[in-house]
Amino acid sequence: MSIPDRRPGIMSVALTLLLAWIVVYPILLVAGQAVSGAALADFFGRAGEWRALWASLWISVVSVGLAAAVGVPLALLFEWFEFPGRKTLGSLIALPAVLPPFVGVIAFLFLYGESGFAARAVQVAFGMAESPWRLQGPGAILLVHAYSMYVYFYLLTRAGLAKLDWSMLEAAQALGAGRWATFTRVTLPLLRPSLAGAALLTFMTALGSFSAPYVFGGGFRVMTTQIVASKLNGEMRLAMVETLALALVALAGLAVLRRVEGTDLLVALGKGAAPRRRVLRSAGARATAAIAGWAFAVVLLLPHLTLLLVSLVPYGTWTTQTVPPVLSLANYARLVAEPQRLRPLLNSTWMAAASTAVAVLLALGAGWLAVRRRVRLRPVIESLLALPWALPGTVFAIALATAFSVRAPSALRWVLVGTAVILPLAYLVRGLPLTSRAILAGFRQLDPALDEAAASLGAGVWETFRRVTLPQLRPALAAGASLAFVAALGDFVTSIVLYTYDTRPIAIEILSSLRLNELGVAAAFGVVLMVASATVLAIGARR
Amino acid sequence: MSRFLEVRALTKRWSAEVTVGPVSLPIDRGEVLALLGPSGSGKTTLLRLLAGFETPDAGDVVVDGESVARLPPARRRFGMVFQHYALFPHLDVGENVAFGLTGAGRRETGAVEAKVGEALTLVDLAGFERRKVQELSGGQQQRVALARALAPEPRVLLLDEPLSNLDPSLRERTRRELRALIQRLGITTVFVTHEQEEAFALADRIAVLNRGHLDQLGSPEDLYERPATLFSATFVGRANVVRGAAARALGGSNGEALVIRPERLRFVPAAEGTGTPVLAGTVVERRYVGASAFFLVDPDDGERIEVEAAPGAARAGERVRVAALSVHRFPEAG
Numbered sequence: 001m002s003i004p005d006r007r008p009g010i011m012s013v014a015l016t017l018l019l020a021w022i023v024v025y026p027i028l029l030v031a032g033q034a035v036s037g038a039a040l041a042d043f044f045g046r047a048g049e050w051r052a053l054w055a056s057l058w059i060s061v062v063s064v065g066l067a068a069a070v071g072v073p074l075a076l077l078f079e080w081f082e083f084p085g086r087k088t089l090g091s092l093i094a095l096p097a098v099l100p101p102f103v104g105v106i107a108f109l110f111l112y113g114e115s116g117f118a119a120r121a122v123q124v125a126f127g128m129a130e131s132p133w134r135l136q137g138p139g140a141i142l143l144v145h146a147y148s149m150y151v152y153f154y155l156l157t158r159a160g161l162a163k164l165d166w167s168m169l170e171a172a173q174a175l176g177a178g179r180w181a182t183f184t185r186v187t188l189p190l191l192r193p194s195l196a197g198a199a200l201l202t203f204m205t206a207l208g209s210f211s212a213p214y215v216f217g218g219g220f221r222v223m224t225t226q227i228v229a230s231k232l233n234g235e236m237r238l239a240m241v242e243t244l245a246l247a248l249v250a251l252a253g254l255a256v257l258r259r260v261e262g263t264d265l266l267v268a269l270g271k272g273a274a275p276r277r278r279v280l281r282s283a284g285a286r287a288t289a290a291i292a293g294w295a296f297a298v299v300l301l302l303p304h305l306t307l308l309l310v311s312l313v314p315y316g317t318w319t320t321q322t323v324p325p326v327l328s329l330a331n332y333a334r335l336v337a338e339p340q341r342l343r344p345l346l347n348s349t350w351m352a353a354a355s356t357a358v359a360v361l362l363a364l365g366a367g368w369l370a371v372r373r374r375v376r377l378r379p380v381i382e383s384l385l386a387l388p389w390a391l392p393g394t395v396f397a398i399a400l401a402t403a404f405s406v407r408a409p410s411a412l413r414w415v416l417v418g419t420a421v422i423l424p425l426a427y428l429v430r431g432l433p434l435t436s437r438a439i440l441a442g443f444r445q446l447d448p449a450l451d452e453a454a455a456s457l458g459a460g461v462w463e464t465f466r467r468v469t470l471p472q473l474r475p476a477l478a479a480g481a482s483l484a485f486v487a488a489l490g491d492f493v494t495s496i497v498l499y500t501y502d503t504r505p506i507a508i509e510i511l512s513s514l515r516l517n518e519l520g521v522a523a524a525f526g527v528v529l530m531v532a533s534a535t536v537l538a539i540g541a542r543r
Numbered sequence: 544m545s546r547f548l549e550v551r552a553l554t555k556r557w558s559a560e561v562t563v564g565p566v567s568l569p570i571d572r573g574e575v576l577a578l579l580g581p582s583g584s585g586k587t588t589l590l591r592l593l594a595g596f597e598t599p600d601a602g603d604v605v606v607d608g609e610s611v612a613r614l615p616p617a618r619r620r621f622g623m624v625f626q627h628y629a630l631f632p633h634l635d636v637g638e639n640v641a642f643g644l645t646g647a648g649r650r651e652t653g654a655v656e657a658k659v660g661e662a663l664t665l666v667d668l669a670g671f672e673r674r675k676v677q678e679l680s681g682g683q684q685q686r687v688a689l690a691r692a693l694a695p696e697p698r699v700l701l702l703d704e705p706l707s708n709l710d711p712s713l714r715e716r717t718r719r720e721l722r723a724l725i726q727r728l729g730i731t732t733v734f735v736t737h738e739q740e741e742a743f744a745l746a747d748r749i750a751v752l753n754r755g756h757l758d759q760l761g762s763p764e765d766l767y768e769r770p771a772t773l774f775s776a777t778f779v780g781r782a783n784v785v786r787g788a789a790a791r792a793l794g795g796s797n798g799e800a801l802v803i804r805p806e807r808l809r810f811v812p813a814a815e816g817t818g819t820p821v822l823a824g825t826v827v828e829r830r831y832v833g834a835s836a837f838f839l840v841d842p843d844d845g846e847r848i849e850v851e852a853a854p855g856a857a858r859a860g861e862r863v864r865v866a867a868l869s870v871h872r873f874p875e876a877g
Contacts, residue, residue, distance in 0.1 A: 449629035452596050455616035456623040457643030457695060467642070471633040 012375035015365055019384040021412060022429055026399035027247065027391075033402065034244040039237035043245070052226040053245055056207055059141060059222055060253070063206035064199050066146035071153025071198065074296060078154075079161040083289040089297045090158075096300070097151040099533055100490020102507045103526045104148045105211040106514070107303035109135070110310045110523065112143075117306050124322045140216035145206050147300070152205070153198040160194030192260075200257040207250055208392030210493040223249075224394045228496060231398065243398040247391050254390050304530065311523035331524035341521065343502075344509035345528070351420075351505065352488035355427035356435070359484050360477060363436040367473075368465070371443035372451075382440070389433035397497035400426050418500055426494040431484030438483065442476025482540025486533040547572035548699055548731055553602035553612075555588055563588045563755040565602055573729040577742035580752035581778065586735045587703065589752070593733060594623050594701050606698055622697030626704045628688040630676040636663070636687050637672030643695035662694040663687075665724065682713050689721075693728070700725070702734035706741055718744050739779050751775045767804075773873040776802040781849065783808070785822075786875060789845030793867050794820040802871040805837060805851035811864040821864040822848075826857050840865055 034040065043049050078090045096104060111117050114131040122132045135143075164187065172182040188195075210224040217225055223246040230239040309324070311331055318324040335341050366385055370378040388396060404416035404425075416422045446469065454464040470477075492507035499508050506525055513522035546569040554564035563585035570576050578586040591597045593604060595616035604612045611619045622643075630639050640659045663669050666686035676684060685708070692700060705721065706714045722745055725732050736742050742749045743763045751758040751766065751774070759771040770776035777784060785793060785801040795801045811821050824842035836854040840863060841847050850865055857863050 447627075447629060449625045449627060450631060452594070452616065453623070453625055453629040453631070453691075454642065455596070456594055456619075456621060456701075457691065458617050458620070459642070460615070460617050468631060472631075474633075 008369055008373040008375050011365070012369045012373075012377045012381065015362070015369060016377050016380055016384065019362070019381065019432075022425065023384050023387055023432070025412070026403035027395065029403050030240045030399045031244050031247075033237065034240040037237050039235075039241045042238055043241040048221070049226070049242065049245075052221045052223050052242075053249065055138070055221065056223040056246065057249060059138060059145070059209075059213075060203050060206035062142055063145040063149055063209075064202045066142060067149040067202045068153050068195070068199070070146055070150035072157050072195070074150065074154050075157035075161060077289060077293060079158050081289050083286050083293060085290060085293065089293050093297050093300050094151055094155055095304070095534075096148050097155060099304070099530055100486070100492070100507070101148060101209070102211040102490060102492035102510070103307070103529050103533075104303065105144055105215050106510060106522060106526055107307040108144050108147065109215060110519070111303045111306040117309075120322055136216055136218040137220045141209075141212045141220070141222075144212040144216060145209065147303075148212075149202045149205055152201040153195070156194045156198040156201070157191065160191045164190060196257060196260045199260075200254070203253055203257060204250065204390065204392075207246075207253060208394065208493070210392075210394055210496075214496075224392060224493070227394050227398060231401070231497060236402075239398055240402060243395050247395045250391050250395070307523050307526050307530070310519055311527045313520045313523075315518060315520055331520040332528075334521060335524055335528065341509065344504050344506050344525075347503055348489050348505040348507075351424045351427060351503070352485050355424040355431055355488050356481050356485040358424075358428050359431040359435040360439070360481050362432065363439040363480060364473075364477075366436055367440045367443035368469075371440060371446075372448075382436075385432050385436035385440075387433075388429050393430060393491070393493035394497070396429050397426060397494040400429070400494075401497055417498065420503055422498050423495060423503055423505065426498055427484075427488035427491060430491070430494060431488055434483040434487060435480035438476045438480030439473065442473045442480075445476075446472055478540045478542070482536045486536050489536075490529050490533060546570055547574075547607060548733075549603075549605040550589075550593070551603045551605065553589070553592055553604065554600050555585075555592060555597060556600045557588075561755070563592075564599075566750075566752075566757045567602075568750055568757070568760065570731060570733065572731055575725055575732045575734070575745060575747045577746035577749045578733065578735045578752060579737070579739060579742045579749050579779070580758075581737060583754070584752040585755040586737075586752050588755075590701055590703055590733065590735045593699070594621055595619050620695070620697050621699045621701055622692030622695065623701040624685070624688045624692050624703065624705055626707060628684050628708070630684055630687060630691070632676060634676070635672065636668070636674045636676060636679070639676060639687060640672075640691045640694050642691060658694055662690040665693065665728075666690045667720075681709055682717060685709065685717065689724075693730075698731070700730045700732040702732065704735055704737070706736075707738075721745065749779075751778060753778070770802065770871055773800060773802065776871050776873070781805050783848040785845065785848060787845060789822055789842050789848075792820060792822045792842075792844070793865075793870065795870070795872065798875045800873050800875050801867070802873065803848075803867050803869075805849045806835075807868040807870070808848065808850040808852075808865055809868060810838075810850065810852055810856050811866045813864075819866045821866045823862070823864050824848075826859050826861045826863055829857070829859050838863075 074093065078086060078093075109116060112135050113119065114134045116135075119131045119133060122128070123130070126132070168190070169182055169186060172186045173179075177185060208224065209222075210228070213220070213222045213225045214228070221229070223242060227239050227242045227246065230236075230242060309327075312327040312329065313324045314326055314328055314330040317326040335345065363385070366381050369375045370381050375381075400422060401417055403413055404422060406413050407415050416425065450468055450472070451464050454468045459467060490507060491505065492511075495505045495508055496511075499505065504512075506529055510522045510525045513519075513525065548568075548570040550566060550568040550570070552565035552567050554562065554566075556562045566585075566589060568576065578589055580586045588597060592599050595611070595614060599612055602612070603610050606619075631642065634642070637656075637659050640662050641655050644655045644658055659672060660669065663671055666689050668683065668686055668690065671679075671683075671687070676687065679687065685705070706717055709717055718741065725745075734745065736745075746763065748760060748762050749766055750760045753772075753774045759766060759775045761769070761771075766775060766779045770779065773784070776782055781804060783801075783803045783805065785795070785803060790799055790801045791797070793801060793803070811819065822842050822845075824840045826838050827841045827847070828839040830837040830839070831854055835851050836856070838850045838852060838857055839847055840850055842865075848865070
């Protein structure tokens with residue numbers, strides 16, 4: 001006599017098809033065209049292709065090692081020891097996590113580049129005729145990666161350490177293990193899931209990294225820059241084969257690292273006593289820890305301070321001096337006053353807002369269907385939402401460029417490339433994993449009894465959603481939306497493939513300002529992006 | 544004959560092995576009914592079927608002549624107090640209580656405020672409107688949940704394990720208050736519990752559930768004095784189950800299991816002899832509880848039994864003879 005409600009089933013099918021259409025279908029089209037043509041043979045025949053693929057792989061692996069070497073000791077320092085300034089510095093050095101990668105790269109360029117601040121200082125100090133170094137090639141890329149990706153290890157290790165049950169360490173010591181044995185036999189194994197998670201995050205980010213190799217690579221190509229170069233050369237077929245190769249490497253890397261990750265033992269064991277921070281008693285040790293902490297923070301934040309400084313230098317006033325002679329807000333005034341500079345700011349803002357709004361709506365629908373209604377397509381929907389995270393941005397850029405440059409309504413393809421729709425669509429695909437991870441987690445934390453309570457008090461499905469579910473999801477919504485918005489606002493990797501002059505976003509404008517030697521304007525854009533990102537994320541993180 | 548709330552052959556089939564019902568319960572207006580049973584007996588399923596959170600596979604629920612089995616929970620006008628209260632964390636106490644009074648679009652008007660105040664006064668929480676629910680103690684949260692359920696003036700009040708989340712010292716008092724409130728409002732109430740004591744203290748009648756089926760429906764006295772099944776006899780109240788030779792020694796016939804309450808057993812003095820069937824054994828433990836004591840007796844033949852008697856009736860280690868004042872007889876297989 002009970003009539004099953006068919007609506008969630010129908011809605012889940014519709015959502016699955018929509019997600020498959022924007023997430024999987026373009027990639028399948030690329031794969032199909034890649035394997036059915038002469039480009040495949042070209043790819044296998046050229047040594048440069050293999051070199052780029054190998055470069056992507058080893059750069060990613062070494063980046064993981066370097067990021068761990070910086071991030072893990074930092075985490076231990078800040079989580080285990082108490083010293084003056086610990087709290088402030090601890091959150092300051094997490095800052096690179098919230099900044100668009102492209103901004104970090106140009107900040108690095110201004111500080112350590114061959115005509116950057118550091119190089120000039122050394123040049124003047126030693127009376128050299130030329131810049132003392134050229135920041136180029138794999139070494140430069142690795143430096144930028146280590147600098148921007150240590151954050152993953154730092155944050156995840158700290159989170160892991162914070163969950164660690166202190167009594168377990170005491171138990172090890174009571175059983176006769178010394179400090180070092182306790183660390184290697186208890187602490188590290190318990191941290192394994194955190195470390196593996198950080199390694200996975202770093203590997204995937206490094207593999208998809210485009211800004212650093214593009215700006216600092218010089219003749220050294222990784223797969224992402226190789227793909228964009230092929231596309232710019234008009235070799236679209238070859239770009240597709242390269243895209244497919246990069247996607248396969250990314251999926252293989254994901255599969256391998258997922259296996260290492262294992263289950264989170266700390267979660268399984270439940271909550272323990274919070275570890276006490278060791279207050280360093282000897283003045284010497286305290287000073288050492290404080291100095292190390294401060295030194296780290298200064299080194300890590302220096303590029304962004306440099307960016308701020310350069311943004312205050314009006315065009316043509318800083319030539320050979322070590323320190324800029326004139327500082328003013330002229331560059332910021334130009335961003336607003338000159339229409340061709342204001343345009344990218346507006347473009348980025350509306351495109352990021354639109355893509356975020358749709359990503360949030362889709363994630364809300366997915367959360368309601370997958371978590372609340374537990375529809376049968378649940379695993380498919382969740383995988384489709386997570387997939388864009390596993391694949392580099394360049395892969396999606398090429399896939400969307402391929403799928404939506406042809407008019408074939410019967411195959412669900414329309415010409416979107418060159419229109420104002422394509423970039424928001426790309427941002428949407430890239431933002432889906434961010435919004436859906438936060439919002440689905442939010443849904444999972446909801447108590448189903450609250451919905452039943454609302455129903456027993458006379459509230460219908462929609463009213464319950466509006467008055468009970470949504471208000472409780474607010475923190476998750478804010479977190480997911482702010483992450484997606486910031487990612488879209490600073491996007492460089494998909495934009496460079498898909499932009500047109502009319503839709504150019506901030507990152508592209510920074511690039512062209514650099515080309516015109518308008519360093520101050522480029523830096524001002526960077527600072528705006530940085531401040532906007534930090535502000536949005538701070539709002540999103542508020543409870 | 545029609546009652547105010549009628550549960551008619553209500554059935555829920557979770558799987559081929561796990562089925563709840565068919566259960567039929569006629570409930571009078573203003574009556575308080577307890578659904579009592581061990582975990583897995585189907586009592587919670589039954590309550591959720593009444594509330595409308597589960598859809599029945601067969602049967603009907605009729606309130607005041609109106610069938611509600613096909614209505615969504617929102618349109619049944621049943622108030623429900625959840626086991627963990629399910630107070631909305633994003634709303635304060637007053638907004639929680641007002642939730643059922645302010646439908647979609649309607650604002651919190653003066654009339655609503657007055658009703659919220661009334662409901663809170665009812666549960667002795669007048670003036671708590673603007674408090675956050677997280678700041679309240681467990682007992683206060685329970686009362687807010689009750690006020691919230693009562694505010695829209697429901698036809699039936701449903702309570703899921705209403706006292707299970709309170710610490711024992713608070714339970715006794717809350718039980719009394721709850722009983723007084725329900726009686727004062729005269730609201731038809733169905734509640735779920737796994738504790739016999741709670742069912743006895745609150746309910747007019749008790750439905751004992753076992754493995755998805757209604758075992759017995761009756762007043763607390765009926766259940767205690769006239770248990771219909773071996774399960775009811777042992778689940779409700781303290782009971783000794785005596786089988787085999789020991790059962791025969793106490794006057795049972797072949798193939799019969801006897802259920803005897805501890806207070807219906809007595810020690811037979813050595814002087815007294817003939818006539819009554821007695822079971823001989825040794826006292827292995829004496830547990831003093833004040834007015835009386837419980838004696839654990841190890842019979843020469845059969846399983847240990849518990850005897851409630853005057854504290855000085857016997858000592859540990861003493862040889863005793865036990866006789867039954869009254870027994871409940873059931874077929875051995877049951």
